[in-house]
Amino acid sequence: MTASETSVRRNYSLGARRAAVSIVAAWHLGFDLVGTVGTWESYRLPWLAGLAWVLYAGIGVVAAVALLTERPLRFGVWPCAAGALAASAMVMAACAPGDVVNAANWGWGSVGWLAMVVFWPRPTWLRDLSVFLLANVVVTLAGLALAGALDPRSLSKFLVVSVGAITLQAGASAGGHALDLAARWAVENSNRTAGAEAARKAADQVHADRLARYAEVRSAVAPVLTLLAGGADPADPDVRHESAVGAARLRRLIAETDDAPDPLLHTLRACAFDVERRGVVVLFLTAGTVPPLPLEVRRALVEAPIEGMARARRQARVTLVATPREVIVSVLTDAPSLPSADGSRAANVATRVEAENGGSQLWIESRWTAP
């Protein structure tokens, strides 16, 4: 998932969480507080009702902070849920027996909201919330029984409030989670589309690379084959050198796409190895670590040195010096000459080909300097 996709998902998810917290806060301040204060005089134990309100608020703050900051809930999920259930029971105990199905007993219809926030981030939120709501119904029924309020009128009021509250609470929770799920689907869908698009682009690139490589292979071997087809003698040293050069170019083409940790070194080594097999003594010395270079720079760097190696008669000293800002490839060899290189060019790569040791040797140096 990319960063922007993650952020889309996070935004949806965070929006739903904020909405859930807002509902609980509004409910507890707008409904529960009004109920507690408004009926303060009628409570059997008003302080217990007040304590229940504070307990509810405390659990609510802890759960809201955990939910919005995406951290694990302090004190654990189930202790918080038990606290919510205790608040429900405390309010009921605070009520006078005749008030247990009135507004004074706000707890049993309200704690479901708290539970919604507590269970929200859990994958098993639906099961957990159901268990909690069921437990709340049992506790409330027990309270009704203790208060002797199991008459049909009280029971029907209890049923109406319970069904209403449970429907709202479970519905809000389901809605929020559905938003999260929808966001995930949308991201997955866009991933699939992007993946298909990337695969198509990669296939196009591979095709274009193949065509380019074919053209290069052609330019590497065509001159030699044309020479031979024209009746040139394969024993002729010039023809043999042309062949060696063609072979070195092919070798470079093969080596430069190998997945090697240091492609420049890998290409040079592969070519040196081929030249050695021809009986040329190659001394290959390197110093420093080659920085990552684009293919065209690598190609421009090695082309002339490889050509020089390929034309070596008996020996070649190949050196590579690399620093983060400079890479220098050189070949000192007994090759007779090098036709003016008309091949790869790249910005910041300079190549020198000069006679050395009074013309008995050839010195080739390609130098890349960081822009």
Added chain:
Amino acid sequence: MDREPLDRPVTLAVVEDTPVVLEGIRSWVAADPGRRVEIVASGNTVDSVLDGAGSHADVLLLDLELDGVNSLPRIPELVAAGRRVVVYSVHEDDATVMAVLRAGAATFIAKTETREHCVDTIVAVGRDRPYVPPVMAGALVAADGQTSRPMLSAREREALLLWFQGMNKQSVALRMGISEATVKQYIERARVKYASTGRAAPTKTTLLARAIQDGLITADDIIEYQSLAADHHPRD
């Protein structure tokens, strides 16, 4: 390489566990027209060589790998005891070369180096003069380019680079439009600059002192390159 007359040959102790390599070194030393080096001891461990006839040798030639064990950790104590250590190895990557120099060895000779370089290096080290075989030159260029505070001048770098690429000093001089003596000076000065950093050692101090006497560097240069000068030459 040295123009001043030799009073006596430089005595050499060789620590090498491969007989054929030892034979090679013997034949190179024997083939030197000036007979400038005399092998006084050889053996396959540092201790066996130093306990015997090698204890007073001018130069200790140490193979970096003896019986498969890296002898790099032995270098600091040998150098601290005032020995001129020349390390030679098949491992000629720049990291190895620089590690050897940092440990305090006088110089590094790659096993791909030619006879002249090998004998010249031993003679130079025996007389506390800097000598940079080509492989070491490449390592110095690469190491200098990786630091945020390069020590080498552009001309010194260029001379070291061409030397590493396989040219002789005459060719380097021709290409750079300077005299052969200046090329030699550039290359040796680069070595001295690197000797003035890192671990202090009596042999390094002597190298620096000789370099100042020879006019290769000035005392001011050393203060700039710190550490050793501060430890052993109270600024006078």
